[in-house]
Amino acid sequence: MSSSLIIGQYVPGNSVIHRIDPRSKIAIIFFYVVIVFFANSVMSYGVLALFAIGASLISKVPFPYLMKGLKPVWFLVLFTFILHLIVTKQGDVLISILGWEIYREGVVQGAAISLRFFLLILVTSLLTLTTTPIEITDAIEELLGPLKKVRFPVHELALMMSISLRFIPTLMQETEKISKAQASRGVDFRTGAFKDRVRAVIPLLVPLFVSAFKRAEDLAMAMEARGYQGGEGRTKLRELTISRRDIAAYIVFAGIVTALFLTRS
Amino acid sequence: MDQSQIEFRNVSFRYQEDMPWVLRNVSFTIGADEWVAIIGHNGSGKSTIAKLMNGLLFPQEGKILVDGEEVTQDTLWEIRKRVGMVFQNPDNQFVGTTVRDDVAFGMENHGMPREVMIKRIKESLNAVGMTEFERHEPHRLSGGQKQRVAIASVLAVSPRYIILDEATAMLDPKGRKEILKTIRTVQEERELSLITITHDLQEVTQAERVIVMNGGEVWMESTPRDIFSKKDSLIEIGLDTPFVSKLADHMKDAGLELSREPLNHQELLEELWTSRSIK
Numbered sequence: 069m070s071s072s073l074i075i076g077q078y079v080p081g082n083s084v085i086h087r088i089d090p091r092s093k094i095a096i097i098f099f100y101v102v103i104v105f106f107a108n109s110v111m112s113y114g115v116l117a118l119f120a121i122g123a124s125l126i127s128k129v130p131f132p133y134l135m136k137g138l139k140p141v142w143f144l145v146l147f148t149f150i151l152h153l154i155v156t157k158q159g160d161v162l163i164s165i166l167g168w169e170i171y172r173e174g175v176v177q178g179a180a181i182s183l184r185f186f187l188l189i190l191v192t193s194l195l196t197l198t199t200t201p202i203e204i205t206d207a208i209e210e211l212l213g214p215l216k217k218v219r220f221p222v223h224e225l226a227l228m229m230s231i232s233l234r235f236i237p238t239l240m241q242e243t244e245k246i247s248k249a250q251a252s253r254g255v256d257f258r259t260g261a262f263k264d265r266v267r268a269v270i271p272l273l274v275p276l277f278v279s280a281f282k283r284a285e286d287l288a289m290a291m292e293a294r295g296y297q298g299g300e301g302r303t304k305l306r307e308l309t310i311s312r313r314d315i316a317a318y319i320v321f322a323g324i325v326t327a328l329f330l331t332r333s
Numbered sequence: 334m335d336q337s338q339i340e341f342r343n344v345s346f347r348y349q350e351d352m353p354w355v356l357r358n359v360s361f362t363i364g365a366d367e368w369v370a371i372i373g374h375n376g377s378g379k380s381t382i383a384k385l386m387n388g389l390l391f392p393q394e395g396k397i398l399v400d401g402e403e404v405t406q407d408t409l410w411e412i413r414k415r416v417g418m419v420f421q422n423p424d425n426q427f428v429g430t431t432v433r434d435d436v437a438f439g440m441e442n443h444g445m446p447r448e449v450m451i452k453r454i455k456e457s458l459n460a461v462g463m464t465e466f467e468r469h470e471p472h473r474l475s476g477g478q479k480q481r482v483a484i485a486s487v488l489a490v491s492p493r494y495i496i497l498d499e500a501t502a503m504l505d506p507k508g509r510k511e512i513l514k515t516i517r518t519v520q521e522e523r524e525l526s527l528i529t530i531t532h533d534l535q536e537v538t539q540a541e542r543v544i545v546m547n548g549g550e551v552w553m554e555s556t557p558r559d560i561f562s563k564k565d566s567l568i569e570i571g572l573d574t575p576f577v578s579k580l581a582d583h584m585k586d587a588g589l590e591l592s593r594e595p596l597n598h599q600e601l602l603e604e605l606w607t608s609r610s611i612k
Contacts, residue, residue, distance in 0.1 A: 202430050234430045237472035286425035293387050293418040294428075294486065295410060295442035303444050305437035305451075 077137070077196045084313060085127035086198045090207035092314040096321050097195050103328055104184050111331035113183055119324045120190045129197045137193030138186070145182045152178030205229045206306055223299030231287070239280065246275050336401050337365040337493060339386055339416070339526075344395035346381055355381045357549045358395070363494070368520060368527040370537045370557070373546030374571035379530045382546070383498040386528070387416045400493070414443055417487030421499040423479035427471045432463065432482050435471070439490045450489075457488040460522065461515050477508025481515055488519065495519075496528045501536065509533065534575040538596040545572070562594040577601050 085093075100119070107113050124134055138145075152174050159172035196204070209226035216222050247257060250271050257268050339362070346356040356378045363369050373379045384390040385397055388409040397404045399412050417439075420426045429435030436454045445453075458464045461481040471479060480500055487495055497516065501509040513536060520527050529536050537543055538557045545553040545560060547570045553560060560567065561578045568574070581595050581604075590608060595601035 230430055231428070234428070234471065237470070238424050241472065283422075283425045286420065286422055287428065289389060290418075290420055290426035291428055291438075293389060293413065293420075294439040295413045295490070296438075297410065297442065301444045302441050303447060303450070304441060305434060305447060305454075307447065 077133070077193065078200050079129050079133055079197050081128055081198065083126055083128045083198070085123060085194070087313060088317050089308050089310055089314045090199050090203040091210055091308055092310065092317055093195055093199060094204075094207050094211060096317060097191055099321070099325075100191055101188055103325060104187055106332065107184075107328060109331055109333040112328050113180070115324060115327045115331055116187055117183070119321075120187050124190065124194055127194060127198050129194070133197055134190065134193065137197070138189055141185065141189055145185045148185065149178040149182045152181060201233050202230060202306075205233070206308055210308060223302075235283070239276070242279060243272065243276055247272050338400065339363040339494060340398040342396040342398065344385065344392045344397060346385065346390065346392045355549055356392070359549070359551055361544055361551060361554060363526055363528060365493070366524055366526055367542065368529070368540045370540035370543045371528065371530045371546060372532070372537055372543060372572060373552070377546040378549045379546045380498055383418065383496045383528070383530050386494070386496060387418050388412055414490055415492050416494045416496065417490060417492035418496045418498060419480065419483045419487055419500040421502050423476045423483065423503060424471070426483055427479055430470060432458070432469050432474070433467045435482055436486045436489050439486050443490060453489045457485040460488055460519055461485045475508060476504045477511040480504065480508065480512050484512070484515060484519065488523070492525065494526045494528060496530065498530045499532065501531065501533055509535070513539065534573065538575060545570070558594045558596060561596070
């Protein structure tokens, strides 16, 4: 098992973007997602793109990693673009191919929607690329804090997330071990018809589940022995602090929002 | 209460009404700063003892007193602060995503302030020699290192008693040696009692006192030296004896005179080169 196993997509780094408090990052991205839908002119899209691309550059995350996040949605982006080309019938006819007429508005709308998609995905993947999963967990626990009043199990949810993160590598190692053990007994995972390969997964999953349950039981006992009794009266070691960086980030974002509304047509 | 000891008073326990007793009328005391080993073959009830001490289980009959206070639902959380526990499986007791988060877990549960936590993480990691691993994730540690972290996590809460419930059973010989060395230094440096529940004979020879369990009852309670001199009866209840002890037996059979039962290589060596000299 490699020692450099990275959970999620996090790319270690020390840029300003990495060091912004995860709560601030989530808040800013949340509002960014909202304001993307207010853009309606070339300039306003330019402002939004400037923010997304600027942040990506500052984060120093290598370009291929950024593109990886876009990979699964390229098809969707392309599909919506084409759909707009076909469906929208406003403005002048630009060209007609094989009897199909493509209208000016269709191109404009298609491009705008695709650009929105692109920006949203870029910005959200920038969050997971520059923030460790555990930081995101902490931030979610903090941000959902008010929901405790309506008895929403915020602490439990966060604990569940952090324990899952903790056990992903362990269970991956275990899967590898079991699959080797089963392969040595003649289970073939790689060849054969799809149906056979799915069936071959069963002897892998059953032992994995059995051991996961055993682990859960042990862990629950160990947690109890160490005095765990729920979130009540608990203190936390990991601490999130708002620094000058965060304030700067908010100011930049406020500038972007202002610029967006000024450039709207 | 000023008496610092764990006392079992006629404790009997079974998991369910219709199941046989796991422990029958067990009584013993573990004093302050003592190192006690509890041994016995599988199903002798030794792990159940550990869980009873920490309030993970409650006895049907008899009482368990920790520092004079009975272990009940009400005293549970206070007692868990005083009785720390290290389990067998290194992976299944590692709660935190990194070493420092795991060491903090127990302290967080007890609501300690953050500054105290940071200080104690440093101290307890230092005590087990894991300081440079503070930011490591568990999958980058060996089994022995994970168990050392588990010991550090227990130490951080500064308990008076530490129970090691077969804590070395899943480790390789190197990891086992690491853990034994760690617990020895910890016990020397801090005021605490160690209760090791074990199969490992090396661990037993280092204890001051041994409680041998058999069939849910205390079969014998004595010093390691005394217990290993009764090899035949140990084997009878399904326990092994250390290599040095066996070797000494063969030497005795071959006509060598040994003045006492040797517990380790050093002692056997001592016996050998002084055996024919003038006393």
